[in-house]
Amino acid sequence: MKRKRNYTLKVVAAFFVTIVFALICSFTYLDYMRNILNNDTKERLLEVADRTTDTMKIKLQSGITELKNLSTAISLKSGYNTEEMKDVLYNYVKESSFQRIELIDPNGDGYSNDFKDINFSDREYFQKAMNGEVNISNFMQEKVSAEIGSTFAVPIFNENNEVIGVLAASKEVSEFKKLLDVNILGGEGYLALVDSSGAIITSQNHKNYDSGITDLREVKFENNNTFVDCSRKFEKGVLKTQSSSNDSKYIAYAPIGINNWYIISIVPASIIEKNITSLNNISSLMWISMSILLLIIVTYIIYSKRKADNKLEKIAFVDSVTNDPNYNSFFYDFNKRMSKEYKNSYALVTLDIDKFKVVNDVFGYENGDDILRHMAFVICENLTQNEIYARHSADNFLILLEYIDEDSMLNRMDSMTIEILNNLDKVIKNMSGRIYSYKFILNYGICIIDDKKDPLDLIVDRANLAKKRVKGSHKTTGAIYTKDLREKMLMEKELENYMDKALREKQFKVYFQPEVSFKTGKIIGAEALVRWYHPEKGIIYPDKFIPLFEKNQFIKKLDYYMFNEVAFYIQKWESEGIVLPKTLSINLSRVHLSDLDLVDELLKIVKDHNVEPSKIGIELTESAFFEDTDLIINVMERLKNAGFKIYIDDFGSGYSSLNTLKDLKVDYLKFDRGFLTNLEDNKKGQAILHNLVNMARDISICTVAEGVETVAQANFLSEKGFDIAQGYYYYKPMTAKELRDKLINDENI
Template structure:
């Protein structure tokens, strides 16, 4: 068994060693191919990137350098050269290569450039701590960082700021065989956005070399280990060259030299048989020599002598090696068995038995031949030979797999009957035993066999001995062979084991041969199918495929495409020899015949030229003229004899028509170029003028002959020469085709001409620049208009002052200077003319414009030339004061402006009084941008108007805080409706005569999830300012109407009304009446139960519109109440003219009434007035019993206040109604 394993291991190792040179050559071929592929790719990439390499010599140098570095691909330090090279090509300053350590799950720094190792934090880093881990855990193959400082997803494994890096790219390195990630390479630059698509492709191509380096290192390590392993084998190993007559020795291992006593120089190149002594065992040596001569495998035991003359016995195994069915080498395994022969008493093997063993091995070789003829038929015969050789009576061969075993052959010397079937468990048990042990066993070794002595088969046949071994194929157990002895005439000895293993090996080779035959059959069938597919492809092609005999010109083959091209039956081509020549156009026929004559002559004298091409015309059977391209290919046999001419005919009729159209188009383009209304010029890439049209000559006042062959820079404006040169250089390095540039030309008479030049680059198929076509448009008028527009875009047309755009630009620059120099101070004064709107509305815009111009001139008179005065809106001016020494200077300027503007102006027979309000803010507050500073100045200006106008205010940070709070509250309010944070509460209104609940006033409440309860006093004015009051009022109206409907249905006898507050903006909205109609219709509420409460301010803002709307509300049967009566100025004058139903006395009158107070008389007068006008009266703010008593005595109709109840939710209001009315 030891020898068998040694043989197998040695054979595998020697196969590797034998093919080492072939592998090396193949790898060199692969490397060379990669060299060529990569160089081709890089050349293409570099041609597109002209900014790296411009000249062909540079390309050749780059390729030579790369080829030198590729020769180092077997080096373990090859990655260093790669990283250096990529960094140099990309011109990046920093790079690294991290190798992944799978056992530690960490990265190890292998190499870096530009990163200081003393400052570099970690040579080994964790996988999830930085950019390496982020890429490692993602599915991306690379990451591009356009701006490293903006990266927020992770922290880099180095200081970006310390190295002043701006952009970068990292790539995973993947093992090409296992697809496992093995490392990460990274490249970083101080430039921004340096990595484009071409550079990424370049890096990937170099990473491919890094992968190849890893493959070569793995292979070299494996070969080194195998070489060392062969030298550690305890058997001698010899390799012979079978391609030479004397079969010289080309390799021996150290163990062979130890066995024989020879030195390597003594045996290399010699015939193996010459190493045997003349007294060596003749039979074994004869068998060995015969096997070598026949190229056959054999196994012999030979007596031999060492170089020292010492006798030894060796067991020799010969194995032939074939490449493409041709014998190339012999592998010989030699084992020293001298010690075993010295213990013949232990094994009882005599010299007669040794000869017997050698003879049986020869018989097994004969069995191999029979098995190769017919495995299925001769397998039983093989078993009979095996039983005869080993003295056994029963033989069984089984095929085994992971899930089952199958009997495929059996033999019984005493019967033709087959005793075993696949259901018999004994054989399956024995097979599993052998597969488990994976070695030859006999009854003494087999635990299962000894335990089966009571098996019926064992007992009935009196089995006394058992021998079995696995059948190995390609390193795996294919099956098992079992032999049984029933005559008790076999005693196990070692040679039986070898003989049985040799028989198993013969069966394995026969199985392999049979599988190869099956594989050949599969290949034959696949080839036939492939031919059928090829035939289908040929018949589906549009091109005509043909073959003719070179001597007779008889057609051999033509596909069906000929019927479409020649418009005739395919059979005609075979019925008439050279029928296809008859269809050639008469004018081309002689040329075609000469063409084929030349082909045949070339075939005789120049066999290296086997491809030919001609174009001619044919006349189809239907009389149509067509153009064809005929390509002929000469086919030679192995003896360089012309045996066939194959060809392809392509219909190029459309192509020829296209070419004619193209020539016509070229002529038309030439005409267009000459007659184009814009200037056109064609130059080479150096700027030399090759062609001009008439329009350009007229534009520049030159003749065409004066310009051609001159460099176009003679036309440039002197100040633009460098700019235009660099522009030309940049587009020549780029890969686009069209570019535009604004240029100034100098005409022949010295006039400056502004033009817009569109450049189109013409390239050849290789991407090389041929010409530049320039279209030149005169934009002088447009340029003048642009300059005027630029001025208008920066200055106010009325006052001539800077506008907002110019102001913001100067303010931004000033703030940057202040940020760099903390001691520098600037200020913004935002000036607003008081009551300017009234001047415009009452006296007209003409007077308003005159006033603006006067104010502008007065403001300019108060500032210095370095300061900026701008008009930013209708009546608002902004002053930017720079280089202030203290805030008092800004105050002084503001005071001067207020004083000088506070006067009357006589404009168009009108005296116009004017004043200004000013808001001041200083840069010392620390503004980040100009908008913030203008915002605070505007806020401060409004504060000045609030305190009385004609004054200035200095900004305080608290103002901004209040504004932010106000804006935050506004934001919350906008979301309040969406988030259902608003709720209607209802305060009861009591009939003072019946003491019953007469209705409720709907009052809105806001419960914010974070701020809690927010008073209506805070958010209602805010809603009035920002317009939210309309949507808020609509929601209140709908909700209150729905609630009124519920009370209408629940308490129909009470006629409970609901009073709803309506703002002036809501009332005056264009669709307010329509909303009322829709709401009443949707809710079904009785409109008499809805009472709209409006304030006196509505009447003051727009009386006529308000009257129209109130009259229409009245016609819809809704009631109208005048809220907070007595707090306005002139509501008494409107009471009789408007359709009010109710008058509500403001709580300011109610809270102070008592028995001894004059306010009682006012309230009594209001009640009396209302009753005289047939109006109901509601007193708000009743909180004391005495107030209720007095109001009842006065005759007030209704009361409302905390004395009765605070505002409550709708559900609590239901309870209140029931409890109050049940008293």
């Protein structure tokens, strides 16, 4: 009985020890897991603050870049006046994120569109900028609006790299507040911007906002820590406030890297610790079934962590329209691929739809979003494992592609854009008729990454610069960034800034290249050509400015100017009794083709000069004729009915449709010089040319051979039946006076 009692005691003791051991293990394990969960949540909280600082830094640097670009444009424009610059700054502010932009001279006197004669010489940001330093000021009361804000300041340099002024732009506190609008831990936390002393500059409006936390210097933290001491010891970290009423907060801080500003994220401790409380409640049941309970705990922890991570990741890294990676995700993955562990070469591509706002207006925003999702899908399908993409803003996509060589890169982008465009009719809903009448155009720019240390925003700017080069080209295309491209665009910008003044001052001069009859050798026509006599650059030839003017629509003004000049000379020479050629022709840009007032404007000009329309020929390039057949036939019929002569210029340079040609009311076909090259030894080419000339004669169209430079070419083309010749063999382009003198001499022979 005693032995049995001892055995029972031993069993009870063993059971008791087992239970105690199980409880100890259970609580030890729970305590361990509580610490892991606590630390992991804090890390995620700190990561959100850290990412927000990156985002804010990018936005601030973007503001500086925006201001520096404006400063560069101002520095290129010498001799600007106050009123002109006020208009420039006013227009720029409307498109920018700044509340105000002012220009400050070296004495500190500043002006903008809404004030003048305010001196900024006592402002630190002005003093720094005058010393050549780009800077962002601390928050202070602005002199103009009296609002609290921060000022971005950049120096303006002259051509000798001397500081000649300061460009300053203001952002009010409310603008910084918008950057804090980030969802933290399911909306339970909020963000604030503080300075290095702990003073809160601004914070996010939030349901959990604590009005008692207005200055971190006044907040008591656990272990008697202070914000200033901790921020000095550790670049970033997480602190917990002291509290006697169970309302303590976790505060994570991370530096922005500008003006000793910090982003802090504040979350009630109860939110972070609620999972820990759940685990403590479960611990009372742990001793019943240790294995089952451990499995539940592990599953719960994994599920909770995964759910929290997914929620945070979706908020921070997923695009709201495409449900694919957003810019934050792209920024993170881009920097990772620029690290040493990735040996691949890369190129960054920016891709968008030309005039996407018009697409939204035509097809509706719902279809617009479907188009963006379709673009994202096609891009994703065309990427390899190490390549990434994201929607940057609106219809702008960033794509990081592995780089082999320029040809393969351009081929990949051509293939990708073709696939996007080919399937748009399947994406746009209930618009089957309109989808086929609207011409979608994609543009892309490529920047080959030579230095992986270059920041992403710089690389994006370069790709956008290349893309800007092809904007307005009326077809899907792209370009690769080069230093020469940048220099060329700067030169074009300079020409663009000067073009209106040049037109007012009549710096554009008319030259004429005569057209000669093969039969008589006499001048029977002349083509009007334009030359730009720039006061500093000298003669600028059309190939340097015509493509630019076609993109920015200035070509319309220039064409009307040239047409007016031609009509003027016809009137002048007729009044002098000079026998003129049959026609003086002028090139008309394809940009005019959609202008409903074109014919009326041209008729008004000839009427003002008392000139017969039949004295003037309108030259349209072959490519324009076959780009939009219905439109060009309509315009040409109206021009023909008005009495003008019609030329197809550069005939044979493209893929002409003879079937379409029969519907065009054309007076002259000007054969492209490239079409005539090396035909002397090409029997097939000679046969084609012979039949084309005969065909033109049969339908009463005169034929003109351009680019005739030798006697052999002249004899060959004359034998083939051409009516008219034009080229250096006969005459080079000449001034109006030279043509007048030549016509007078021909009369007297």
